[in-house]
Amino acid sequence: MINNSRRGKLLAVAAVAALALGATACGSDDTGTDTAAGGGSSAAAGPVTITLQTFGGGKNFGYQEAVDKWNAEHKDIQIKYDNLTDQFEQIYWPQMIQWLQSGAGAGDVVGIDEGGMGLAKAHPEWWADLGEFGLQNRKSDFADWKWENGVTADGKLFGLGTDVGGMSLCYRRDLFEKAGLPADRDEVSKLWPTWDDFVAVGKKFQDKVKDTKFVDGTNTLYNVVLVQEAAKNGNVSYFDKDNNLIVDKNPAVKTAYDFAQKISQEGLTAKLRNFTPEWNTGMKKSQFATLGCPSWMLGAVSGDGGAGPDFKGKWDVAAVPGGGGNWGGSWLAVPKQSKHPKEAAQVLDYLTGKDAQVSVFNFAGNMPSNTQAQQDPAVQGAKNEYFNDAPVGDIFAKSAAALQPVFLGVKHAQVKNAVESVVSAIDDGSVPYANGWKKLVDDAVKAAG
Amino acid sequence: MSLHVDAGQPTRAPMPPSRKRPQPRPGRSFLTWLDLKAAPYLLVSPYYLLFLAFGLFPLAFTLYFSFFDYDLAGTVEWTGLGNYVAMLDDSAFWKAVVNTLAMFVLATVPQILLALLLANALNKRFKFQLFVRLGVLLPLVTSVVAVAVVFTQLYGRDWGLINWILGWFGADPIDWKAQRLPSWIAIATMVDWRWTGYNAIIFLAGMQTIPKDLYEAASIDGASRRRQFWQITVPMLRPTMIFVVLNSTIGGLTLFAEPTTFYNGNVHGGTDSQFQTVSMFIFEQGFREFDYGYASAAAWMLFLLILIGSAINFLLIRRIGGNK
Numbered sequence: 001m002i003n004n005s006r007r008g009k010l011l012a013v014a015a016v017a018a019l020a021l022g023a024t025a026c027g028s029d030d031t032g033t034d035t036a037a038g039g040g041s042s043a044a045a046g047p048v049t050i051t052l053q054t055f056g057g058g059k060n061f062g063y064q065e066a067v068d069k070w071n072a073e074h075k076d077i078q079i080k081y082d083n084l085t086d087q088f089e090q091i092y093w094p095q096m097i098q099w100l101q102s103g104a105g106a107g108d109v110v111g112i113d114e115g116g117m118g119l120a121k122a123h124p125e126w127w128a129d130l131g132e133f134g135l136q137n138r139k140s141d142f143a144d145w146k147w148e149n150g151v152t153a154d155g156k157l158f159g160l161g162t163d164v165g166g167m168s169l170c171y172r173r174d175l176f177e178k179a180g181l182p183a184d185r186d187e188v189s190k191l192w193p194t195w196d197d198f199v200a201v202g203k204k205f206q207d208k209v210k211d212t213k214f215v216d217g218t219n220t221l222y223n224v225v226l227v228q229e230a231a232k233n234g235n236v237s238y239f240d241k242d243n244n245l246i247v248d249k250n251p252a253v254k255t256a257y258d259f260a261q262k263i264s265q266e267g268l269t270a271k272l273r274n275f276t277p278e279w280n281t282g283m284k285k286s287q288f289a290t291l292g293c294p295s296w297m298l299g300a301v302s303g304d305g306g307a308g309p310d311f312k313g314k315w316d317v318a319a320v321p322g323g324g325g326n327w328g329g330s331w332l333a334v335p336k337q338s339k340h341p342k343e344a345a346q347v348l349d350y351l352t353g354k355d356a357q358v359s360v361f362n363f364a365g366n367m368p369s370n371t372q373a374q375q376d377p378a379v380q381g382a383k384n385e386y387f388n389d390a391p392v393g394d395i396f397a398k399s400a401a402a403l404q405p406v407f408l409g410v411k412h413a414q415v416k417n418a419v420e421s422v423v424s425a426i427d428d429g430s431v432p433y434a435n436g437w438k439k440l441v442d443d444a445v446k447a448a449g
Numbered sequence: 450m451s452l453h454v455d456a457g458q459p460t461r462a463p464m465p466p467s468r469k470r471p472q473p474r475p476g477r478s479f480l481t482w483l484d485l486k487a488a489p490y491l492l493v494s495p496y497y498l499l500f501l502a503f504g505l506f507p508l509a510f511t512l513y514f515s516f517f518d519y520d521l522a523g524t525v526e527w528t529g530l531g532n533y534v535a536m537l538d539d540s541a542f543w544k545a546v547v548n549t550l551a552m553f554v555l556a557t558v559p560q561i562l563l564a565l566l567l568a569n570a571l572n573k574r575f576k577f578q579l580f581v582r583l584g585v586l587l588p589l590v591t592s593v594v595a596v597a598v599v600f601t602q603l604y605g606r607d608w609g610l611i612n613w614i615l616g617w618f619g620a621d622p623i624d625w626k627a628q629r630l631p632s633w634i635a636i637a638t639m640v641d642w643r644w645t646g647y648n649a650i651i652f653l654a655g656m657q658t659i660p661k662d663l664y665e666a667a668s669i670d671g672a673s674r675r676r677q678f679w680q681i682t683v684p685m686l687r688p689t690m691i692f693v694v695l696n697s698t699i700g701g702l703t704l705f706a707e708p709t710t711f712y713n714g715n716v717h718g719g720t721d722s723q724f725q726t727v728s729m730f731i732f733e734q735g736f737r738e739f740d741y742g743y744a745s746a747a748a749w750m751l752f753l754l755i756l757i758g759s760a761i762n763f764l765l766i767r768r769i770g771g772n773k
Binding site: 085087090091094097098101271273276277278281282285287414417421422424425427428429430431446447 | 521541601605606607608624626627628629713714715717719720721723736737738739
């Protein structure tokens with residue numbers, strides 16, 4: 001789901017019961033070959049605890065309500081919802097790779113951001129085969145690309161989609177009014193058909209409102225422009241479809257970088273890097289007025305870690321300049337090392353299912369990739385109270401339908417991490433604008449090597 | 450090694466005469482051997498076993514892997530000295546070395562001077578002596594992450610206390626994380642906050658071993674307090690000084706927690722690695738890029754760096770008071 005960030009509590013890993021059970025009832029089906037016929041493994045020995053590991057800031061995967069509901073209804077299988085960190089590329093994914101490679105430490109159901117899926121697909125040995133638990137029949141719930149991305153090179157189904165990003169632009173109504181700009185979301189959308197218009201509006205805004213910058217930093221909008229441009233350049237960003245690094249050849253990357261440099265040079269940024277404590281404080285202190293908003297960003301803004309309840313109704317959602325786009329979106333998978341693959345698959349089935357996905361959307365705003373959930377009236381007609389009753393269901397369902405999936409290479413997460421450091425470094429002044437592009441390419445080559 | 454634990458046996462009450470001459474029971478000689486020869490080794494072995502498992506083995510293993518191109522979830526290939534050759538040409542590595550050395554100097558020099566002055570002050574007679582002496586150790590008891598989190602807020606660009614105070618004097622806010630020198634200073638103060646008191650206590654212990662009559666003689670000769678401090682206290686503290694400086698060198702060159710916490714737990718050490726230390730570089734290469742071989746080679750380079758740094762400092766400190 002999110003790309004970088006979801007803050008959450010680190011829950012303690014308990015599960016004495018699960019351990020006891022692992023030693024008795026489930027001792028034999030560790031390999032996951034024991035399919036539906038087994039059945040009784042969770043019967044007498046007490047509840048199985050399934051650990052769900054995710055990442056992200058604010059409300060992260062948005063599973064809190066769905067998990068509470070499941071735990072109340074299923075005494076024999078309890079979900080332990082453990083959001084590990086708000087940083088995917090820098091903390092969550094490297095740690096997860098170590099756990100998967102060493103065969104211990106990973107949860108029973110784990111979240112994977114789109115940027116990690118290339119590597120995940122290349123390692124079928126890390127994952128339980130969801131096909132063995134009957135999840136092949138979920139194919140019709142997903143768009144083809146979302147489904148295919150959860151299938152390894154050798155044809156094993158290992159992951160099902162949770163959300164898609166879609167794209168919008170969040171803005172602060174109250175500050176727009178203060179700047180003498182229209183505050184209504186349709187009129188705001190008309191202000192910026194293109195990114196040049198967006199920059200012009202930004203300058204106008206900052207002439208009127210002195211204490212607030214127009215955007216948070218370079219990194220958020222860099223990613224927004226990158227996915228838009230990638231869709232125009234063969235749906236590739238850092239890697240081509242043969243996994244060759246094309247950072248220096250893909251015009252999409254250069255265009256996105258140039259835009260990031262432009263807003264920084266024009267002084268429109270608050271010089272805050274997304275998903276840092278300073279960025280969260282920046283929202284609480286009204287340091288910036290707009291934010292590139294894939295659906296999962298809504299939860300990062302409205303959650304306590306982000307702007308929080310004090311700003312309820314002050315944010316709104318408008319169309320993004322330059323058309324749609326998709327940033328982020330995640331999958332859930334069951335690691336092979338899970339002691340309870342059958343129960344884990346059941347939980348995964350539920351969490352990617354229609355009811356749970358509708359609950360996630362209403363709780364956090366993450367747009368389901370499950371097409372049944374997308375078409376559900378509760379999603380289609382949904383308004384987000386925090387964002388001044390914006391019709392987010394309509395906005396994101398439309399962008400999800402028109403979505404162009406971008407291919408992400410095996411080492412996408414590493415390259416993205418290196419590139420984003422440079423994109424942030426030109427903003428805080430530690431890398432001069434003149435050297436930025438060269439450093440970006442050099443560091444990307446190093447990270448891919 | 451012999452402990453002679455059974456030396457008391459002959460003084461026992463005389464045995465009844467009907468008994469045969471005491472014949473060692475079978476296994477007795479084994480027990481004696483166990484008692485006299487093996488036990489001492491067994492008793493000291495836990496340390497060596499632990500050192501073997503957690504010290505020597507990783508050391509050797511790291512050396513071994515530094516000759517490989519070892520990618521977790523990837524290939525393992527022998528490259529000989531390839532990692533080391535690549536590192537000599539890696540600007541990111543050298544940047545980390547410069548950062549580490551700069552932070553080491555910025556942290557250690559003021560720290561040792563402050564600790565000396567503090568110890569000197571604590572060495573005088575005053576009320577609540579024990580309480581105050583223990584008080585300087587308090588920062589050490591605080592978790593390093595807690596210290597770093599608080600300091601990170603103090604050094605915040607937009608809402609930090611330090612910039613606010615600087616603002617009173619009309620200074621522009623400093624972006625402590627974006628510029629190299631300010632970031633080094635910020636981290637150096639965190640290190641000093643934590644370790645100055647500890648070093649002061651060690652200096653204090655050293656000072657208390659200096660014979661009082663030296664000071665009395667100096668006073669009679671008319672030497673001022675200041676002169677006594679530099680001409681008697683400091684030279685007499687030389688052995689303590691060597692310990693403190695070597696300790697600080699090893700600690701300073703392996704600095705990790707403070708700069709990592711300063712950047713939100715990210716081992717990149719700032720957007721442009723402004724304050725990435727060599728330890729963070731090793732971690733980034735090993736556990737972020739999964740290039741274990743390269744990280745192992747970097748670890749050995751750090752080992753070399755510490756050896757050189759310690760040797761230089763040892764030679765420098767040995768010259769203290771050498772003019773006498």
